[in-house]
Amino acid sequence: MSTQRLDDDAIKSRLQELEGWERYDDTIKRSLSFDSFLDAISFINRIADAAEEADHHPEIFNVYDRVELTLTTHDADGLTQKDFDLAMQIDREV
Numbered sequence: 001m002s003t004q005r006l007d008d009d010a011i012k013s014r015l016q017e018l019e020g021w022e023r024y025d026d027t028i029k030r031s032l033s034f035d036s037f038l039d040a041i042s043f044i045n046r047i048a049d050a051a052e053e054a055d056h057h058p059e060i061f062n063v064y065d066r067v068e069l070t071l072t073t074h075d076a077d078g079l080t081q082k083d084f085d086l087a088m089q090i091d092r093e094v
Contacts, residue, residue, distance in 0.1 A: 005076040014084040021087055026078040027070050028087060032094060034065045043067060043093060050089040056082045058090070 006014070015021060021030045034040040040062055047069075051057045059070040071087055073080040 003073055003076045003080050003082065005073070005078040005080055011079055014081075018084070018087050019091055023079075024070075027072040028079060028083055029068065029070045030087070030090070032067045032069075034067070037064050040065050040067050046093045047090050050093070051086060054082065054086050054089070056086050058086065 011023060015023060015028065018028075018030075020032070021028045023029075032040075032043070034043060044060055044062060044067060047058070056071075056073070061068040061070075069090065071083040072078065073082050
């Protein structure tokens, strides 16, 4: 999988394919709310497998029923196709 940093046009185009993700500088972020803490943790556990398989790990912040995810490719100092591929996998788990 490519770790080539994407330009602004490519990032804008790929963001349109995702639901709920927003760009913040060199990251994309999504916030989600669940019915309970256990539902939030179950979601985190489901996306952990996809992240591990992709060898690309999101920053995950959890407070009770809320999960915030941040993706970036540190090797490229910005956003790459790896971020958008994992975001799409995460979206399938919501």
